[in-house]
Amino acid sequence: MKKWMWPLFITLSLALTVLFGYGFARAYSDIANPPQEKIVAESEEATVTPGETYIALGDSLTRGVGSSKGEGFVPLVGDSLKETNTVDRYQNLGIRGARIEDLRAQLEQKEVKRSLKDAKIISITIGGNNLFNSGEILNNYSEDTALGILETEIPNLEKTFETIRDINKDAVILYMGLYNPFKELPDGDSFDSVIQKWNESARTLGLKYDIQVVDTFNLVTDAKRDLSSDNFHPNDATYKQMADSLSLVIEKNVIE
Template identity: 40%
Template sequence: MKIKGQPVWVLFSIITVVCLCLLLTGFLIALKDSSGASSSSSVEKSATPEKGTTGNKTLFLALGDSLTRGTGDSSGQGYVSRVRQTLQKNETSVNVVNLGIKGQTSHQLRAQIKQRRIGQLLKEAKRISITIGGNDLFRKGDSLETLDNQQAIQARQAYESNLRRILSTIRKQNRDAPIFLLGLYNPFGALSDNKKTSAEVIKWNDSLQTIAQEFDQIVVVPIYDIFQLNPKAYLYSDDFHPNDKGYDYIAERLLQAMDQKKKGG
């Protein structure tokens, strides 16, 4: 049989060749797409930093309780965001991580910093701030008027043990970063009988200072005096946490300490 003078087998041969060409072209396109997708995926994976890394930025890591969290500040910034804003004006490559937890005690902070993710952040940090002890001392907002001497001693001893372990754990992860340890204040200074609470806070601050001296690169930032003379002016409506002005002063103190440390003071 012939079609327009050509044998049938010639027509079949042409069709077969065309089909093979189409199949080969499709295979090459699919292979290219597969290779491209794999390459793109590898680039995306390598370009995404691992959890905990901060790139080329210097890390300021804030740890602690509701003061670090910013409780009582109408804007929710607290001292950490105030410090961050100032640092970023002078150092464009600053990254801040706030790990403060409202109501956190020294025992809970001990457990928190043992987490793998936080351990990575501790290793990378260039500055570390800590507020801890207020919830141990005041039992989440309670006055010390009902606390007997033995209970007060036991609470302080537990705090001292926890604080040592906290600082020791941090130093195992990071030997060089300065740690700015904020002191405690007395939120009940406006009460008629504030001598007992003030005396106890001073004892705790003495313990804090003594323990800080056992480690290198730890700067104690005192804030007791800010609230002592006129606590109502610097406390939130709950009469326990700092208000906006209180956080302004805390941030100012911390920035002064950071500046002095940077200059080698």
């Protein structure tokens, strides 16, 4: 290789190395700490039009992150409800990366309140980003710390349930319980215990506010089989199972 080409080769090699490292870091960050969408911008689209609706609230699971089309369970459930004339339309108000406090802020928005007030069916996925603390819980994990998060956040989940039920006294409201994406890690059994306690608390709150809790815990038992390539969000098959579970509970609770 000519002498003058060596500096160019070295410069290009360093540039590619930096670019690769940056891309890897961004990919990890997007999984462990997903970027939050602008709640206001998303919610302003929630204008009210005539007809009965299914409204989906929540985080990246409602948004459909991990599915091949980026849609998840909401269109599967919504299209099925439309085909059976249970609702006329559906709206996905999920916010990627949302925590309980973000959902509570969203519930204060005028257009969101109007949409929820007239909804026939409302589904919610929330709490995972609080409990898992955007992946930070994996660093120096302790069950006591996880249980401390649960103790703090369950009262906030109750406030969320109460707010949504106050907005709409008659809708069928469903909360999707949490699953364990960390089963194969050394602390997987401990995570199982904490997440089951979360879901038990959610079921207790569900009885208080007439909110159906849909089990997703048993849908994720093998990370390679049940999760997408990020090892956190569901894949297409698991989203389909979530949709089926949600539809079954809706069918049992909706009065035509």
